[in-house]
Amino acid sequence: MRIVLFGPPGAGKGTQARLLVERRQLRHVSTGIILRRAIREQTPVGQKAKLYMDEGKLVPGRLVRALAEEAISLVGNDHFILDGYPRTLEQAQWLTEYLNRHHVPLHAVVSLQVPEEVIVDRLSKRRVNKKTGENYHLDFSPPPPDVDPALIYRRQDDEPEAIRKRLEVYRRETEPLEAYFRAEGCLYPVRGVGEMDEVYERIEEVLRATEPV
Numbered sequence: 001m002r003i004v005l006f007g008p009p010g011a012g013k014g015t016q017a018r019l020l021v022e023r024r025q026l027r028h029v030s031t032g033i034i035l036r037r038a039i040r041e042q043t044p045v046g047q048k049a050k051l052y053m054d055e056g057k058l059v060p061g062r063l064v065r066a067l068a069e070e071a072i073s074l075v076g077n078d079h080f081i082l083d084g085y086p087r088t089l090e091q092a093q094w095l096t097e098y099l100n101r102h103h104v105p106l107h108a109v110v111s112l113q114v115p116e117e118v119i120v121d122r123l124s125k126r127r128v129n130k131k132t133g134e135n136y137h138l139d140f141s142p143p144p145p146d147v148d149p150a151l152i153y154r155r156q157d158d159e160p161e162a163i164r165k166r167l168e169v170y171r172r173e174t175e176p177l178e179a180y181f182r183a184e185g186c187l188y189p190v191r192g193v194g195e196m197d198e199v200y201e202r203i204e205e206v207l208r209a210t211e212p213v
C-alpha cells in the first residue's frame, strides 16, 4: 500500500506511522525525522534547515526536495507511508507527478482530524527520548521510571511560540492540500481523537476499503 498520513502537527501521524510499520510492514518516510537526523549529523542541509525548524517554519522546498526524493526512491515504490510530506502544493504536485511517472499512484491520503486545543495540549506536553526517538505525553504516557531522565527532552519546535507558528503555517500552506487530494479522489478524513488503537482501527478501515485485492 502507498499512503500519505496527513494532518496538523500533533495529529498523531508519527504514532500511527509506527503502528502501521509494525502491523502492516510498511516503510516509514518522515521528512521531519530525516531533517532532524541531518541536523544531528551537522550536514550542510541540516545546518540550514535548523534555522527554519526551530522557529516552526517550513524548510524551503529546494532543501527538502532532494532529501524527500532520495528517501522515497530508496524505499522502493510499494508499501510506504509518507509522514509530514507533502506539506505544500508544490510538494504535492511533485509527488503526484513522480508516482504517476512510476505508475504507482497513492491508495489513500489519510487525513487525521484533531481539534486545535487537543493539538496544543499534545505538543506542549510531548517529550522525546533522545536515544530511541520514542514520544511521550506527560499526562497520558509519561516516560517510564527506568528511562534515564537525562535522555528526555522537549523538541525546540514544541516550545509555545513555535507551536503557534507551526499551526499558522499548517493552516496557510498545508491544509489547502486536502482540497487537492480530494480532487484527486484519494482523501479519507479520519477522526484522530481517542486512544491510539481506536484511531489505528479507523485507519485500518480506510486501508481495507482501498487496498488492492
Ligand code: AMP
Pocket (backbone or CB within 6 Å): 009, 031, 032, 033, 035, 052, 053, 056, 057, 058, 059, 060, 064, 083, 084, 085, 086, 087, 091, 157, 166
Ligand atoms: P515533523 O517532524 O513532521 O513535525 O516536522 C518538523 C519540522 O520539519 C517542520 O515543522 C518543518 O520545519 C520541517 N519539515 C518536515 N517536513 C517538511 C516538508 N515536507 N517541507 C518543509 N518542511 C518540513
